[in-house]
Amino acid sequence: MAGGSESLTALCTIITTTSPTPSNPSTELICSTLNSLAEHAPALLQCRHILVCDGYKCGSNSKFRSGLVTAERAHAYQQYMEALDRLAHEKASPAWERVEVVRLTERQGFGFAVKAALELVDTRFVCIMQHDRTFMRPFPGVLSLLQAMIQDPRLKMVGLPTTTNDPPRYISQAITKLGAMKVVHPPFETLALTSSACPDFRFIPMIMWHDSTHFASTQYYREFVFSRRQILVTRGGFIEDKLGQQQGMDLREIGWTSHARYGTFLLDDGAPAPARMVGHLNGKRYLRSSIKVALEVAERAKASLADVPESEDGLATDELAIGCRYYQRKA
Numbered sequence: 001m002a003g004g005s006e007s008l009t010a011l012c013t014i015i016t017t018t019s020p021t022p023s024n025p026s027t028e029l030i031c032s033t034l035n036s037l038a039e040h041a042p043a044l045l046q047c048r049h050i051l052v053c054d055g056y057k058c059g060s061n062s063k064f065r066s067g068l069v070t071a072e073r074a075h076a077y078q079q080y081m082e083a084l085d086r087l088a089h090e091k092a093s094p095a096w097e098r099v100e101v102v103r104l105t106e107r108q109g110f111g112f113a114v115k116a117a118l119e120l121v122d123t124r125f126v127c128i129m130q131h132d133r134t135f136m137r138p139f140p141g142v143l144s145l146l147q148a149m150i151q152d153p154r155l156k157m158v159g160l161p162t163t164t165n166d167p168p169r170y171i172s173q174a175i176t177k178l179g180a181m182k183v184v185h186p187p188f189e190t191l192a193l194t195s196s197a198c199p200d201f202r203f204i205p206m207i208m209w210h211d212s213t214h215f216a217s218t219q220y221y222r223e224f225v226f227s228r229r230q231i232l233v234t235r236g237g238f239i240e241d242k243l244g245q246q247q248g249m250d251l252r253e254i255g256w257t258s259h260a261r262y263g264t265f266l267l268d269d270g271a272p273a274p275a276r277m278v279g280h281l282n283g284k285r286y287l288r289s290s291i292k293v294a295l296e297v298a299e300r301a302k303a304s305l306a307d308v309p310e311s312e313d314g315l316a317t318d319e320l321a322i323g324c325r326y327y328q329r330k331a
Helices: 028-040 042-046 071-090 109-118 142-151 167-180 218-225 239-253 256-262 289-307 319-330
Strands: 012-018 048-053 099-103 125-130 133-135 157-159 202-205 214-217 264-268 278-280
Touching (some): 012 109, 028 125, 042 142, 048 071, 048 109, 071 099, 109 218, 109 239, 167 264, 214 218, 239 256
Parallel strands (some): 012 048, 012 125, 157 264
Antiparallel strands (some): 125 214, 133 278, 157 214
């Protein structure tokens, strides 16, 4: 079937990753992200949506970015995943109509959580999201974007604008970075791609992979990002960590021609600066009020942790427990 006649449902699957956060068991963070999808990119609600819950490791101290949590926070995460199951089963809102919850039994990290979800995908493209990356403004051109990617296979990965990657100023930033890296390249303005499928858009070469919300070819993900011939993503980490470093090394050692291998582009839909389409939510803002108090106290206590007594077993506890103990001591 020609790309122009395929429906969005047939073309794209959404993969959203989630993992332990201080706000668990509250689902407000993920619901805010999914509701932003319904508000600003409602066409994507037609697509199958795989919500993959990463696993975790238990320890005496919580380090959420590393997937390490205390027994207490692990219990909160289990409650959170059960709540996600209910929201998906009950189709609690339009944003949850096509959501399927997948739980991973072990800690994988963002990159390998995406890899696990890819095993369930049978569409040509994927939209990769994180639980704390929310749409900030309307994006009605999803289908046109995918049709452009079909027309031009050079568009292997297209990221949506963020505060870091703001199209009106990204070109000058990229030129500066390439100069610092001593990478010789054609005039950068000439490197942007356009497509008849979406004449109001242009695609600016992105010189470094960015894990924020993006669209990509499923085949590209399987055969390149997670290639068995080379390790560009490691278990427990983000895709941009190792792959982004390799992309920079290739630019330095091979030159500008190496960019074609990565095919990373930034969508420029003509919006004036600041043009961010996707924002980053602070998970701590979604804590229940009682936990917020403890966490705020914990943050104030960090400057004087030596004044905080150890637990009876001599082990450090997570930041919420530290906050509670500090609060009780000062009360």
